[in-house]
Amino acid sequence: MATMSRPITTLRLERGGADDAPVSARVRIEALSASFSGKPAVKNVSMDVLDHRVTAIIGPSGCGKSTFLRCLNRMHETVSGATATGRVLLDGHDIFDPRVNPTAIRKHVGMVFQKPTPFPTMSIRENVAAGLKVHRPSPTGRELEAIVERALRRSALWDEVKDRLGAPATGLSGGQQQRLCIARALATDPEVLLLDEPTASLDPISTQSVEELVYELRKDVAVVMVTHNMQQAARVSDVTAFFLHGEMVECAPTAKMFTAPQDARTEAYITGRFG
């Protein structure tokens, strides 16, 4: 795998090594609030997203966790009536700065949605390359092929599709489609990858393959994953944040969160008393 230029740090991670070494914050969120047509969805959230870590956002339906995620690449504002205040610092740069172009942010902060969203008229290759087309200058020929292959390898899909890159993306299974969407997001080499309940529409086996992939991805990127599956958060994340009614109740290393939660509401949620 090609080495990538990382301005902050390049840690070598072993499994379970979440607490071993200090890591820097790739994204710093300061007093972030978001609302839809005046109705608040996220209230005054501050937290750090660490580089080379998987941060899981858990919480009951409607707690604002997806809205929170969608603020991190300014997708939130694409919905009419949606507003956000506070600061989100990506490597120290405020992405809400009026001079910042949201499309530029989204090239550094990739996103994968709940349902696989391959472009149905495009082949597998074209899907992976879709995000590259909007980059200037966009790569072509061999360079493009190399990027497509690397992205598919990183999303653990290469071996399954290498012989049919020209085939329609819709011919893939649901789990393969989701990994294709992850490859598509990785092709532009983002520093942060946002996953919005990436396994919610997948069967258990596909879910497992995506989870394994997410665990691998943190070698290269900071991952933020929204999930309402607590076991999933426990399995793949290094840090977990618990959201309730738009507020962040608690954010802690995952092992600590699931064994010794500080807040009574967190404990109630993870022990299954509500949500």
Add this chain to the structure above:
Amino acid sequence: MTPSNAAAPLPDSGQGTPNTAIDGQDLQGGGWSDRAYDALLTAFALCVPLLLVLLIVALTMAAWPALKQFGFGFLTSSDWDPAAEHFGAAPAIYGTIVSSVIALVIATPLAIGVAIFVAEFAPRWLRQPIGFLIDLLAAIPSVVYGLWGIFVLVPALRETVMPFLRDTLHLGATPFFSGPAYGPSMLAAGVVLAIMILPYISSVSREVLLAVPRSQREAALALGATRWEAIVGAVLPFARSGIIGGIILGLGRALGETMAVTMVIGNRHEIAASLFAPGYTIASLIANEFAEASGDMHLSALMAVGFVLFVITLLVNFVARWLVWQTSGGTRKVG
């Protein structure tokens, strides 16, 4: 309850009605009304194709004398002379196709542009009024378009548009925009047709664009696409088979449109390269001549051009189905 545990024995709650055996009489009879209903609906459903078959048979039989006498020359000859009983429909066939193509060339970008604006950019309160006004274009009677064509469009073309195209843009150097600007012309017919088919293409495209899932737009935006790139790269490709369907629907309307075209096309039996020259279409030919078709051969010739028009529209429909099938190969599986 899931099927897997349906087979498990239910705990006896000690409540509910006792489970009696099913009476065999309950399972029989009562089917005749369903069968009668079934037969009635089948009869209704068969009526429509039967009507079509009868129409084709009648048309073919009536057209047969002319088709037999003139053979292939009926399609290639430009000589339409009822007095000499010689009929060649080439100018009308040419005019039908060319006027429709002009209409498509003008209407398609406009209609898709409007549809994109309404579906993607217009604020919600503006969507309805714009859509309604465009749909209203389809409600204007053909003859009104014709009147407007004669008294507004044709003078405007003659005095402004045609000189502009020919002299100012120097398109007069090409055969398509040369010659005197009479007014009534192939171009006038094409422009009127464009306005008439615009609502069809636009409505279908708008509905198809609105039906594109938001997730497709978001997927493109999340990759760093601008709004416009998301529309061109994700939304339009997703909707393309539906949009093609809308264009073909418009083309079908244009091919058969009669009244307005008859009023502005100039009605001349001649194939001219210039769009400024008058022409003819099959529909306007029939409309102009059916009343005075005294001779049997004249009538048969009119039936024959009608038959040709029918075949053209049939072909367009087949091509349309094939195109939609081709382009939706990928989208259909998504469901």
